Amino acid sequence: MASRQHSSSNRTAFWQDPDKRAIVYQVISLGIVLMVGYYLFSNTMANLERQNIATGFKFLDNESAFEIGESMISYSAADTYGRALLVGVLNTLKVSFIGIIITVILGTIIGIARLSSNWLVSRLAAIYIEVLQDIPVLLQLFFWYALFYQFFPSPRQALKPLPGVFISNRGLVFAVPAHHPVHFYMLLMALAAVVGSYFLRRWARKRQEETGKYFPVWRVSLLLVIVLPLIAWIAGGAPTAMNIPVLRGFNFVGGLNISPEFTALLMGLVLYTAAFVAEIVRAGIQSVSHGQTEAAMAIGLTPGQILNLVILPQALRVIIPPLTSQMLNLTKNSSLAVAIGFPDFVSVANTTINQTGQAIEGIALIMAVYLIFSLTTSVFMNWYNKKSKLVER
Amino acid sequence: MAVYDITEDYQDLKPPVINTGVIGWLRNNLFNTWYNSLLTLLFLYLLWMVVPPFIRWALIDSHWASTSAECHQSGGACWSIIHANIRFIIFGFYPPAEQWRPLTAMIILFALLMVSRNRKWWSRYLIFTWIAGLVVMGWLMKGGIFGLTAIDSSQWGGLPLTLTLSVFGLAAAYPLGVILALGRQSKLPVIRSLTIIYIEMIRGVPLISLLFMSAIIFPLFLPEGVTINKIIRAQAAIIMFTAAYVAEVVRGGLQAMPKGQYEAADSIGLNYVQTMRLIILPQALKIVIPPTVSILISAFKDTSLVVIIALYDLLKTTQSTLSNPKWMGFSTEAYLFVALIYFICCYFMSTWSRKLEKELSTDR
Structure with missing residues (x-):
């Protein structure tokens, strides 16, 4: 095609010139998109005007006048829609964060169990993966939520599996240490231990590269994380007071209460996503050929070192990208909370839409919040992919 | 992990009895190390705790065709809820006299799926x-011509609705997705960025927000007086x-x-269209x-989300059966039944996919 050009470029008709044709295609497609966009926009504006719906985000400052069942920040019906939506975002983040942690742990265990040499364990893991993957997550949420109401007794006859732990149809209530200033310092110490472990790891790696001496970073870090907060606790006078829930009237007072909605949502999301994570972990471990393990054994590494230095770095490269996308899926699926009445972001936004009629703004907010989650994740993914890319020689 | 395989030195010896047969299998697969034995015993105990009571509940103490009052008195599973409401759960509000039509449509669909399973039959x-x-399926469902009474699509429900949403959803989404993928790989910057924006935006938001959009905002997009059916908007x-x-x-596939x-x-x-149609797409789509x-x-699983915008798909018909005071409290049985339907469909698809994967990987 292009060969014709150099003989006589000015004789080529413009529809035979790929460069000019490309411009025409692009102008046409952009034109169509803009025209459709304008058509929809003008229709929407006309419709909104006819229905007397105001546009814009001013409603966020109005009083919300609805209560939210659970909230991480102080909130009442007298607060604004903006604050209500913030409560929703925090609830979404809470359930996603806790859910992701449990999912990764459970998924890894099931994934390893799938590879177990124990026939029974491996079969059970396979059945778990196959069954849970093939049932819609919404159905699973409904199932767990209904189970809570059907099988668990009222607070008066609550089950007591452990002392201080009560399970009833109002949720899971358990005793927590009573508030004490020492807890803050324990948290601080734990944080210090994590930061310290990070620098320890860097130092140990550097020393190993220079001198070849091995330093047991994991064991020392684990010790740090346990011992430092313990020291703070003992230094603070070792407070042992507990905040124990007691039955008063129809429900429990005190302790930490986890609502049935939250539990059902968390269970549904975790059990469903863990099946996918298990498959990812299994595929990741299997992607490291057995020769790697044998080679590592041959140069005399211990089983722990083989896992840490040889298998994990290679398996993680395969595991992390699909794992992050599963984490994102869990976050997006947490929007199904609206179906069982947990006040996550979508559920609060939905109530806001119903009360104010600001549908476009509400749905735009929902999309914007989830897009921010996804874009943050993909920024992380790009960074990780760049970092863990195989350096080929 | 055995580093050194001792059996190699004694190849002419017969294996001991404990290494063959049932005992050998048990020893190799369940009791090969002390922690595996422990795990086996633990899981056997757990199974013993869970399976017999479940079988007792689901099969022995259960009711299959009783009234709801009898069910409330017994402790077993009440499968009667399925028996008594099966037509509503499967067909929703479709007029009972005409329910043979969605049934026939579903049979046609399953027949087509069965035929398409075999790769030998793949042809133009x-x-x-x-x-x-x-x-034909559309005609059976909708009616209105050739002697069938017209059924408004607002009366569609249950399993046919779930299947309609998934089959038509995929039939339309597949070509659209191929076009979008080609757009994303295009050399033309405007087309590439438009498709990238579309793909990333859609993939970044939950399906539920799109369904809300179809239910609440989409009517605003249309000029005054024009309305589109709710099912089509969700579709x-x-x-x-x-x-x-x-x-x-x-x-x-294209990048590969x-x-x-x-x-x-x-x-x-070859020009662009020919290159794609004859060379690239046949290979890319195959892998x-x-x-x-x-x-x-x-x-298929995600179609269940239309429950949230109150379409009567399979899950929603089950839920409304459960809200009937007569059958309240039997949600476990009802949800297990629906889960079984979803499981069978998905299991069928995933085993087929695995089989296909094997077939496709060997012929290369």
């Missing part, structure tokens, strides 16, 4: 058969959503094509069949 005629089948949302995921899968394929097509003078099937499975 199969595509025509599918198109004809879809038209459009599902198509838009699935297409973005199909596009990403197809893109993977070696550059030589494009260059070879260029060198024999992404397994991930496409998993998109199909998740699209």
Whole structure:
């Protein structure tokens, strides 16, 4: 095609010139998109005007006048829609964060169990993966939520599996240490231990590269994380007071209460996503050929070192990208909370839409919040992919 | 892990009895190390705790065709809820006298799926058969011509609705997704950025927000006086959503094509459309069949989300059965039944996908 050009470029008709044709295609497609966009926009504006719906985000400052069942920040019906939506975002983040942690742990265990040499364990893991993957997550949420109401007794006859732990149809209530200033310092110490472990790891790696001496970073870090907060606790006078829930009237007072909605949502999301994570972990471990393990054994590494230095770095490269996308899926699926009445972001936004009629703004907010989650994740993914890319020689 | 295999030195010896047969199998697979033995015993105990009571509840103490009052008195499972409401759960508000029509449509669909399972049957005629089948199914469901009474689509519900949403959703999303994937790989910057924006936006938001959009905002997009049926709007949302995921899968296939394929097509003078249609797409689409099937499975499962915008799909009909005071409290049985339907469909698809994957990988 292009060969014709150099003989006589000015004789080529413009529809035979790929460069000019490309411009025409692009102008046409952009034109169509803009025209459709304008058509929809003008229709929407006309419709909104006819229905007397105001546009814009001013409603966020109005009083919300609805209560939210659970909230991480102080909130009442007298607060604004903006604050209500913030409560929703925090609830979404809470359930996603806790859910992701449990999912990764459970998924890894099931994934390893799938590879177990124990026939029974491996079969059970396979059945778990196959069954849970093939049932819609919404159905699973409904199932767990209904189970809570059907099988668990009222607070008066609550089950007591452990002392201080009560399970009833109002949720899971358990005793927590009573508030004490020492807890803050324990948290601080734990944080210090994590930061310290990070620098320890860097130092140990550097020393190993220079001198070849091995330093047991994991064991020392684990010790740090346990011992430092313990020291703070003992230094603070070792407070042992507990905040124990007691039955008063129809429900429990005190302790930490986890609502049935939250539990059902968390269970549904975790059990469903863990099946996918298990498959990812299994595929990741299997992607490291057995020769790697044998080679590592041959140069005399211990089983722990083989896992840490040889298998994990290679398996993680395969595991992390699909794992992050599963984490994102869990976050997006947490929007199904609206179906069982947990006040996550979508559920609060939905109530806001119903009360104010600001549908476009509400749905735009929902999309914007989830897009921010996804874009943050993909920024992380790009960074990780760049970092863990195989350096080929 | 055995580093050194001792049996190699004694190859002419017969294996001891404890290494063969049932005992050998048990020893090798369940009791080969002390912690494996412990695990086996632990899991056997757990199974013993769970399975017999479940069988007792589900099969022995259960009621299959009783009234709800009898069910409330017994402790076993009440499968009567399924028995008594099966027609509503499966067909929703479709007029009972006409329910043979969605039933026939579903049978046609399953027959077509069965035929399409076998790769030997894949040909141009199969595509025509599918198109004809879809038209006949649409006619059976909708009616209005050739002597069938018209049934408004607002009366569609249950399993036929779930299947309609997934089958038409995928049938429309697949070509759209291929076009989007080609757009994303295009050399033209405007087209590439438009498709990237579309794909990333759709993939970044939950399906539920698109369904809300179809239910609440979409009517605002239309000029005054024009309304579109709720099911079709939800269908459009599902198509838009699935297409973005199909596009990403197809893109993977396109990226796996070696550059030589494009260059070879260029060198024999094919234009863009010919290159794609004759050289690139047939190969690219073939290698992404397994991930496409998993998109199909998740699209099928995701149709259950239309519950949230109050369409009467399979899950919603089950829920409304449960809100009937007569049958309240038997949600476990009802949800297990629906879960079984979903499981059978998805299991069928995923085993098929695995089989296909095996077939496709050996012939290369």
